[in-house]
Amino acid sequence: MQTLDQKEKQNIRIICLAAQMMLENGGETYRVEETAMRMAGGLGLEDVNVVAFPTSIFVNVDGRSRIRRITRRGTNTSRLARINDVSRRVEHGELNADEAETALNAIANDPGWRLSTLIVAYGVSAASFALLFGGTPGSLLAALAVGMLVQAVQPLFAHMAMGTLLFNFCGGFLTALLCQIASHVVSYGNVNAAIIGGIMPLLTGLLMTTAVRDTMYGDLISGIARALEALLLAACVALGVYVGLKTAIMTGGLPL
Amino acid sequence: MNTVILHQILLHSIGAFGGTLGYAFLLNAPMNTVLPASLTGLLGYVLYEVMVNLLGQGMIFSYFAATVVIAVICEIAARVMRMPSTIFLLTALVPLVPGYTFYCAMLAIVEHNGQAFASYGLEAVQIVAIIAVGAAVTSTLFRALTVRRRTSAR
Numbered sequence: 001m002q003t004l005d006q007k008e009k010q011n012i013r014i015i016c017l018a019a020q021m022m023l024e025n026g027g028e029t030y031r032v033e034e035t036a037m038r039m040a041g042g043l044g045l046e047d048v049n050v051v052a053f054p055t056s057i058f059v060n061v062d063g064r065s066r067i068r069r070i071t072r073r074g075t076n077t078s079r080l081a082r083i084n085d086v087s088r089r090v091e092h093g094e095l096n097a098d099e100a101e102t103a104l105n106a107i108a109n110d111p112g113w114r115l116s117t118l119i120v121a122y123g124v125s126a127a128s129f130a131l132l133f134g135g136t137p138g139s140l141l142a143a144l145a146v147g148m149l150v151q152a153v154q155p156l157f158a159h160m161a162m163g164t165l166l167f168n169f170c171g172g173f174l175t176a177l178l179c180q181i182a183s184h185v186v187s188y189g190n191v192n193a194a195i196i197g198g199i200m201p202l203l204t205g206l207l208m209t210t211a212v213r214d215t216m217y218g219d220l221i222s223g224i225a226r227a228l229e230a231l232l233l234a235a236c237v238a239l240g241v242y243v244g245l246k247t248a249i250m251t252g253g254l255p256l
Numbered sequence: 257m258n259t260v261i262l263h264q265i266l267l268h269s270i271g272a273f274g275g276t277l278g279y280a281f282l283l284n285a286p287m288n289t290v291l292p293a294s295l296t297g298l299l300g301y302v303l304y305e306v307m308v309n310l311l312g313q314g315m316i317f318s319y320f321a322a323t324v325v326i327a328v329i330c331e332i333a334a335r336v337m338r339m340p341s342t343i344f345l346l347t348a349l350v351p352l353v354p355g356y357t358f359y360c361a362m363l364a365i366v367e368h369n370g371q372a373f374a375s376y377g378l379e380a381v382q383i384v385a386i387i388a389v390g391a392a393v394t395s396t397l398f399r400a401l402t403v404r405r406r407t408s409a410r
Binding site: 026027028031075076077078079080081084085112113117118120121122123124125126127128129130131132133151196199200201203205206208209212213216217230231234235237238239241242 | 275281289343353
């Protein structure tokens with residue numbers, strides 16, 4: 001039997017966990033706060049305040065507060081959907097605190113798609129975008145191959161400090177370098193389309209749309225922070241491509 | 257009708273569909289939303305291309321119209337499948353969102369080309385703003401409508 005104190009601690013821990021996971025997986029700020037408030041209502045808490053930023057979250061329930069640092073940010077819409085589902089069920093009283101915590105932990109521990117699926121997905125996406133930017137069949141193939149390679153090296157950066165930035169830089173670098181070198185070995189037509197297709201999955205600009213939407217909903221600080229992150233990531237890709245192209249030119253376009 | 261443009265639109269729509277489909281997996285989208293969201297993205301992109309290339313509408317208005325159509329379908333799908341609309345929107349907006357233009361702007365900075373940076377940067381900001389406005393207006397309207405229906409039903 002839990003004491004009242006432990007019960008209170010668990011409630012605030014669940015709300016914090018749900019909010020933290022939504023922020024880590026690409027939820028908009030207003031939606032994160034809404035979800036936390038909804039869960040708090042379902043758990044029967046009063047006087048709840050939630051403040052969310054892309055980098056941190058503060059939850060205060062009746063004088064007791066909990067703060068979490070958000071260090072890893074990505075997009076995983078499947079987790080967003082499942083957290084939303086849990087929060088609705090808590091709101092309607094279908095889940096109690098223990099069940100909600102178990103469900104949230106299960107979501108957190110679900111690894112998502114296997115790497116091989118992601119590699120194929122990245123390749124298909126890159127090839128399709130190459131087609132969108134006027135690629136020849138040859139540049140489609142180049143984008144497919146390079147895209148699969150880029151996604152295959154992604155796990156190397158997963159647990160690194162500044163991993164996302166480095167991955168974006170290396171993605172741009174590898175794409176530009178390999179597409180350029182390949183075009184010297186076999187002339188396949190539109191090199192630019194292959195390079196752009198290869199980097200498109202890195203820079204869809206979705207972060208930027210979320211940033212503008214956050215700003216419009218009144219979360220000004222989140223909006224600015226996300227816009228900065230989006231620009232930084234795009235700059236990393238651009239730098240990578242630039243360095244890759246220069247390297248290819250310097251070595252005469254042939255592997256040394 | 258200009259067959260060259262039609263041919264181009266057809267090729268681009270295949271690209272848009274494949275790109276969105278692949279990206280949905282990278283976003284870890286729930287399996288049952290992948291296909292509806294990709295098809296919505298395809299529809300929005302085709303609408304944009306038709307408006308720009310065949311109807312001669314301005315770029316910004318075309319982006320706005322395509323976003324509104326995508327957002328409406330996503331809001332309906334979200335209510336039918338009982339999921340947050342963001343999950344559909346994030347996938348379906350992929351072909352429209354100007355990641356490429358942002359990249360061009362950043363490449364212009366790296367290459368010390370101020371003029372290109374200004375023009376690409378401005379274009380990217382315009383497009384992102386109009387897409388966000390289109391999506392936000394639609395979802396706000398939907399929210400207002402559904403809330404009213406709920407209270408009147410009570």
